[in-house]
Structure formats: C-alpha cells, structure tokens
Amino acid sequence: MNFKDLGINENTINLLNKRGIKQPTDIQKESIVYIKNGKDVIAEAQTGTGKTLAFLLPIFENISPKTNSIQALILTPTRELAIxxxxxxxxxxxxKDINILAAYGGKDIGSQLNKLKGNIQLIIATPGRLLDHIxxxxxxxxKLKTFVLDEADQMLLMGFKNEVEAIIKETSKKRQTLCFSATMNPQVKKLSYRYMKDPVFITIQKEEVTLDNIKQQVVETTDRRKQDSLCKVLDEDNPFMAIIFCRTKRxxxxxEVGLYKRGYNCAKIHSDVPQAKRERIMKSFxxxxxQYLIATDVAARGLDISGVDNIYNYDIPETVESYIHxxxxxxxxxxxxxTCVFIDPKNKKALEEIENVxxxxIGRRALED
Incomplete structure (x- = not known):
C-alpha cells in the first residue's frame, strides 16, 4: 500500500518523496483513509511511528484554503510537541497553501493576536494558551471540522483534563474527533468515548525497541561518582549525537554546569528554560x-529526533515504561x-524491575579507574 492508495494527492506525495518518505508507516496505513472520510479515530501509537503525518496528511486533504474559518485544531500537551x-x-x-497558527505559552501573544486577524484554517496549540485566546x-x-487530541495520556497525566473539556465545549458538535495516545489507559478511553461518535479503534503494536537494535549496558557507580563515571563513558564513546536523561530539573x-566546565558541547532543556531558548537549543541539536542534549522526561516527551546514536540514563527512570520510551x-x-544507565546502590530494585519486564x-560495563 502506498500514499496514492490512501488518497493522498500527487503534489503532497512528491513533497514526501523529496524528503525520503516513500512508504506509509503502519499507523498511516491504518488511519489515513478513516480520517480522510471523516470518521472518529482512537489510535494507540508510540512516538516515532509516524503518527503526526497520520493526522496531518488527511487534514491537509480535507481543509479548504478558501474557507475563512478554523477548520482543524491539534491540541498537544507540551510546547516542544506543538513546535x-x-x-x-x-x-x-x-x-496546499493554508494559514497555520502555532499557539503555545512562551510565544508572544501579540503576534499570535495579529495573525488571528488573518484567515487561519489550522491551529496547533497547547491547552493553556488556546483557552487564553478563547x-x-x-x-x-x-465551525471546527476536525479536532485532534495528541499525546492524550500525557495530557491527562499533566492535569489538563478540565482544560481539554472546556476547549471541546467550544467546538461544533458535528466535528470529527481524533485521539492519539501512546497508551490507552482507562482515563483516555473514558475521555475519548465521552466526546466521540462510534470511533474506529486502531492499535499499532509497540516495537520491540529494547531487544533487537539497541545494545544496553549498566554502569554501577555512586551518586557522588556518577558525573565522573558519565564523563569516562562519554570520552570512550564520543557519539555523534546523544541525549542524557535526568530525573529532575535541578x-x-x-x-549541564558540570559538563560545560569540563569542556563538553552540551545544553539542557526542561520546562523552566525559556521557550525561545528551548527552540534555539532544539534547532542546534x-x-x-x-553533541549532548541534557533533558528531563517531560521536556523530551514527543521529540522525534533522527540521528541520535546513544541514550544515557544519568538517572534511572521512575517506571519501566519511561525507560523503554x-x-x-x-x-x-x-x-x-x-544505551547506558548509571545506577547507585539504591537503584538496584528499579533496575531489577526493568530487567524483569x-x-x-542487562550487561554491566566496567570503567577503568
């Protein structure tokens, strides 16, 4: 099955081909035709499966540039994902030359207000800023035709349920609703069924990312010696691009301060870093x-960056799902x-849980003193 079979127009297919996108992914094959035909869809799919194009391509097919109203809204939990x-x-x-507005916190609301005076057909927004505009x-x-709730599980985890419901109340009851989520927990299902009409349920099997293509190792250290251990590993590996995950913003x-003082080419992203700076850092990365992006889980949620060779878990994640993600x-x-995870003695139980799942x-990596 190719993009033409899914009803995508020739101009768009040529654009995709120029970017090296020749064949639709599983989530695109399963969902595009339903979305294009106006069906409500609940899709369970991980980041990296091509879900963004799964909803953007049919939205672009269905939007009319001549209609002066907001026809599609994509709601997402984080600014990074909105960007x-x-x-x-x-x-x-x-x-298809349609007018797009990105509305998220940290971006100048004045310029957004000016743009809204124009003819906007598609809005990509975070809940807080969109409610501000409402x-x-x-x-x-x-007059909204299509509403997309992206990363629905994360949206609820971050406490946006009331905001999402307030936004839905502002839309047309005739709208098409699409819900994309990495996990289909009961809260997501409850929210979806409440606002959807006879939805099509699509589940894309999680890739076995942990086994086939990724070599995993553990470095046993102490919290005091962890930074030295990380630097030894970075010096030995010298990856082209790598993400280093930390548990907290602090x-x-x-x-970042420690690595920068030692001469590493690094930058951090988390929710307290000003938005404009985060955008610059992500572009540079x-x-x-x-070379090294230091990130917290929330800041990195949904970021699909190609070319990342190595992942370093400076702090062991709180859940097995987070580790796999x-x-x-x-x-x-x-x-x-x-991928390499650094553990101190108090992390042993968390590591055992990961290994059980x-x-x-996981093989241990010995470091020379």
Missing part, C-alpha cells in the same frame, strides 16, 4: 551543532543504537 507538529505542517504547505474571543471554534541544571529514541529504522539481565 514539532508545526514544523511538519509547514513542510506540507507547499502542497477567553479573549480571538479564536472561534464553532539534576539537569547541575549536570537537530543540526548536530550540539527513553531508549526507544535510538535504534530507529533498523539502525544500531546504544524486558526479560534479561
């Missing part, structure tokens, strides 16, 4: 101008990946 989806949407503009009466969602701050950012598309004992 990433906006970048994808902008790449499709060559095939209260100011600068956004009218009454840990990320301290690690994608362009490989920064983190390390799944390498070893993509058949490429080999490497993935079904084997």
């Amino acid at each position: 990433q989806i906006t970048e994808e949407a902008m790449k499709l503009k060559e095939s 209260k100011r009466k600068t956004v009218d969602l009454s 840990r990320a701050d301290d690690l 994608r362009n490989a101008d920064i 983190r390390i799944g950012r390498t070893g993509r598309a058949g490429e080999k990946g490497y 993935i079904g084997f004992k």
Whole structure:
C-alpha cells in the first residue's frame, strides 16, 4: 500500500518523496483513509511511528484554503510537541497553501493576536494558551471540522483534563474527533468515548525497541561518582549525537554546569528554560551543532529526533515504561543504537524491575579507574 492508495494527492506525495518518505508507516496505513472520510479515530501509537503525518496528511486533504474559518485544531500537551507538529505542517504547505497558527505559552501573544486577524484554517496549540485566546474571543471554534487530541495520556497525566473539556465545549458538535495516545489507559478511553461518535479503534503494536537494535549496558557507580563515571563513558564513546536523561530539573541544571566546565558541547532543556531558548537549543541539536542534549522526561516527551546514536540514563527512570520510551529514541529504522544507565546502590530494585519486564539481565560495563 502506498500514499496514492490512501488518497493522498500527487503534489503532497512528491513533497514526501523529496524528503525520503516513500512508504506509509503502519499507523498511516491504518488511519489515513478513516480520517480522510471523516470518521472518529482512537489510535494507540508510540512516538516515532509516524503518527503526526497520520493526522496531518488527511487534514491537509480535507481543509479548504478558501474557507475563512478554523477548520482543524491539534491540541498537544507540551510546547516542544506543538513546535514539532508545526514544523511538519509547514513542510506540507507547499502542497496546499493554508494559514497555520502555532499557539503555545512562551510565544508572544501579540503576534499570535495579529495573525488571528488573518484567515487561519489550522491551529496547533497547547491547552493553556488556546483557552487564553478563547477567553479573549480571538479564536472561534464553532465551525471546527476536525479536532485532534495528541499525546492524550500525557495530557491527562499533566492535569489538563478540565482544560481539554472546556476547549471541546467550544467546538461544533458535528466535528470529527481524533485521539492519539501512546497508551490507552482507562482515563483516555473514558475521555475519548465521552466526546466521540462510534470511533474506529486502531492499535499499532509497540516495537520491540529494547531487544533487537539497541545494545544496553549498566554502569554501577555512586551518586557522588556518577558525573565522573558519565564523563569516562562519554570520552570512550564520543557519539555523534546523544541525549542524557535526568530525573529532575535541578539534576539537569547541575549536570549541564558540570559538563560545560569540563569542556563538553552540551545544553539542557526542561520546562523552566525559556521557550525561545528551548527552540534555539532544539534547532542546534537537530543540526548536530550540539553533541549532548541534557533533558528531563517531560521536556523530551514527543521529540522525534533522527540521528541520535546513544541514550544515557544519568538517572534511572521512575517506571519501566519511561525507560523503554527513553531508549526507544535510538535504534530507529533498523539502525544500531546504544544505551547506558548509571545506577547507585539504591537503584538496584528499579533496575531489577526493568530487567524483569524486558526479560534479561542487562550487561554491566566496567570503567577503568
């Protein structure tokens, strides 16, 4: 099955081909036709499966540039994800020139207000900023055709349930609703069924990211010696691009200072870093101008960055799912990946849980003193 079989127009297919996207992914094959035909869809799919294009491509097919109203809204929990989806949407503009507004906190509301005076057909937003616009009466969602709730599980985890429901109340009852989520927990299902009409349920099997293409190792250390241990590993590996995960913002701050003093090319992202700066850092990292991105889980949620060779878990994640999610950012598309987790004695139980779920004992990496 190709994009033409899914009803995608020739101009868009040519654009995708130029970017090296020749064949639809599983989530795209399963969902595009339903979405294009106006069906409500609940899709369970991980980051990195191509879900953004799964909803953007049919939205672009269905939007009319001549209609002066907001026809599609994509709601996402984090600014980073809103930026990433906006970048994808902008790449499709060559095939159909529609007006797109990105509305998220940290971005100047004045420029957003000015843009809203124009003819906007697609909005990509975070809940807080969109509600701000709704209260100011600068956004009218009454003629909305398609509403996308992206990363629904994370949206609820971050406490946005009331905001999401307030936004839905502003939309047309005739709208099409699409819900994309990495996990289909009971809260997501409850929210979805409450606001959807006879939805099609699509589940894309999780890739076995932990086993096939990714070499996993453990470095046993102490919290005091952890930074030295990390630096030894970085010096030995010298990866082209790597993400280093920390448990908290404070840990990320301290690690950035420590690595920077030692001469490493690094930068951190977390929710306290100003938005404009985060955008610059992400652009630099994608362009490989920064070698090491230090991140917290929330800041990195949804970021799909190609070319990441190595993932370093400076702090062991709080859940097995989070571990799998983190390390799944390498070893993509058949490429080999490497991941290393640094543990101190109090992390032994958490490591055992991970090993139980993935079904084997992770190899230990010895460091020379």
